[in-house]
Amino acid sequence: MSLTGKVAVITGGGSGIGRATCLQIANDGAAVAVWDWNEPGAKETVDMITKAGGRAIAVKVDVSSAEQVAAAAQRTRKDLGPITILVNNAAINYLISFLDITEAQWDEMMKVNLKGPYICVRTVIQDMLDAKWGRIVNITSSSTQLGASRMAHYVASKGGLSGFTKALASEFARSGITVNNVPPNFIETPLLRKTTTPESHKAAAEKSMMGHPGQPEDIAAAVSYLCSVAAKHINGHTLGVNGGNYMC
Numbered sequence: 001m002s003l004t005g006k007v008a009v010i011t012g013g014g015s016g017i018g019r020a021t022c023l024q025i026a027n028d029g030a031a032v033a034v035w036d037w038n039e040p041g042a043k044e045t046v047d048m049i050t051k052a053g054g055r056a057i058a059v060k061v062d063v064s065s066a067e068q069v070a071a072a073a074q075r076t077r078k079d080l081g082p083i084t085i086l087v088n089n090a091a092i093n094y095l096i097s098f099l100d101i102t103e104a105q106w107d108e109m110m111k112v113n114l115k116g117p118y119i120c121v122r123t124v125i126q127d128m129l130d131a132k133w134g135r136i137v138n139i140t141s142s143s144t145q146l147g148a149s150r151m152a153h154y155v156a157s158k159g160g161l162s163g164f165t166k167a168l169a170s171e172f173a174r175s176g177i178t179v180n181n182v183p184p185n186f187i188e189t190p191l192l193r194k195t196t197t198p199e200s201h202k203a204a205a206e207k208s209m210m211g212h213p214g215q216p217e218d219i220a221a222a223v224s225y226l227c228s229v230a231a232k233h234i235n236g237h238t239l240g241v242n243g244g245n246y247m248c
């Protein structure tokens with residue numbers, strides 16, 4: 001799917017699913033801004049893209065800070081051009097019993113995982129409105145469909161992002177902008193390792209439909225498709241990439 005001539009922002013592009021998405025979207029022809037608060041990770045992704053012949057910049061940014069996101073968007077426009085693709089992928093997660101979650105921890109989860117995408121969309125959507133074309137893909141989580149214990153704050157934030165996707169998809173449907181979400185499930189990344197033990201990882205693989213976790217590239221391919229010109233009639237959709245672990 002050609003994305004030639006487009007400028008894409010992928011948040012959390014310095015690791016895991018975000019990195020694979022940056023590589024895929026760059027390979028499909030877009031110039032890519034790798035937004036991440038982990039600057040070395042973002043720079044590594046950019047090196048991988050440029051070595052493969054693509055065009056990319058690394059931007060250090062905390063997606064939950066309106067000031068930092070405004071500066072990141074300004075730099076992206078200056079270096080690459082107006083932003084017409086946004087992938088809200090950056091997120092945090094860790095396991096904790098519901099009874100132990102503090103209000104500060106709850107707020108932090110919402111700030112990064114839900115307010116972050118709101119700030120990013122608010123900051124770049126005028127570029128899409130001006131272009132009369134845009135693609136927004138939110139990376140949610142199958143835990144919003146399946147539930148997950150010891151992740152109440154995370155699952156609530158991702159459920160909010162899922163609802164946000166549908167609201168935006170309705171509001172901008174006549175502006176040439178589509179808004180969709182991809183909820184990963186059991187994808188081999190640093191974040192997955194953080195939320196599993198070797199034992200629980202093995203058990204999850206055995207329980208899974210295909211007998212193994214998915215790879216970041218599996219999510220990246222779906223995201224890139226949703227960002228393509230060809231996907232113009234897919235809007236407000238949840239594209240599950242989960243090996244059949246969750247069927248709807």
Ligand SMILES: NC(=O)c1ccc[n+]([C@@H]2O[C@H](COP(=O)([O-])OP(=O)(O)OC[C@H]3O[C@@H](n4cnc5c(N)ncnc54)[C@H](O)[C@@H]3O)[C@@H](O)[C@H]2O)c1
Nearest residue numbers: 012015016017036037038062063090091141186187189191
């Ligand atoms: N791996 C899975 O099985 C799985 C399952 C469900 C959902 N997800 C979702 O997929 C997405 C990617 O997850 P991953 O597994 O690749 O995780 P990861 O930890 O490997 O990557 C997340 C990236 O986001 C960045 N980030 C976090 N907070 C940020 C902030 N405030 N500002 C800027 N950058 C920030 C991190 O630095 C990191 O580079 C997340 O939205 C996650 O919730 C993953």
